[in-house]
Amino acid sequence: MKTSLDQHIDERILTLLSGNGNRERGFRLLMETYQERLYWQIRRMVHNHEDANDVLQNCFVKVYRSIHQFEGKSKLYTWLYRIATNEAITFINKQKQKMTAPIDSEENNLSNQLKADPYFDGDEIQILLKNAIEGLPDKQKQVFNLRYFDEMSYADMSELLDTSQGALKASFHHAVKKIEQYMKSAANGY
């Protein structure tokens, strides 16, 4: 049901974007449809609101300029998700280059960053969870975020990440165990 609705909206967006004089309307519809999903996906990667806002805006500028390259072989969201993920990864790498502090203090950096963000009001357990997720390998991190926060099915995730459902399931199970272990050992340390 949702898939057919998504398809209908995607078709409408692409028709507007390809038509003369409707490009801005089409792009506005694209942003209104996908901005929240993309924002949360980026926010979970970069953590800070201002950074997430910058990355999302850059992502939309890129989408606007390269929408003609979308061939329609995948869902529009899959294409947007990949652009947003690449933008966020580029941003994170730039941030890492700017950092002069040793890598082993990354955990403290994230805790301090979250505490300093006026748009974060989570407690210590939430900060601990973010730190645990941050410690996962990139692919596991993506899978965990999509399953735990977005509650995405393995079928949709398989298309999005171009990975078999079995591998995604194994990846999610590993991630859950690692996070649980991390949080329990950190809680015992308090």
Next chain:
Amino acid sequence: MMKNKDEIRDELKDLSPFLWEQKAKPEGYDVPKDFFKSLPDEVLSKLNERPQVAAEKKEDWLEQIIQSIQYLFQPRYAMAYASVALLLVAGFYFINNVENPGNQPMAAAELLTDMPDDVLDNYISEYIDEFDETILAEQVADNIERPLNNLEIENNDELLDELMDEMEVEDLEDLL
């Protein structure tokens, strides 16, 4: 749809009741009021400022190069580069001296090759008393033996044939 969500939550509950409990709490992230309402206008106005965007892009490119250079010259890397540079210079100096230990004698040999024979003869005559007698004796012996030692038996026959062809009959009779 709801069935899917329930299945996902059940899976998490089975895997980790602890994380399943945490999921009930809000994530902790928040956004400014009306953020999503104003975002499309903000992006569209950014897109309408095209020349400025192009300039920013150029700045980004420059900034990226500067950042990369700064990253490479951080103190922890600078020390490593300095050590490597020092080792390379020392290695180059060492190899040059080891590979060519007889720099000066080689130059002297080249100098002697270029020197005219009469200058050498004069020098030897003037300082003949200072040469080691044993070395001189060996040198003389070498000069006498060398033509015979260098000739092989097969070559001797060929040489004799050639000489015979070149000689006049009268010369040959004189020799015999």
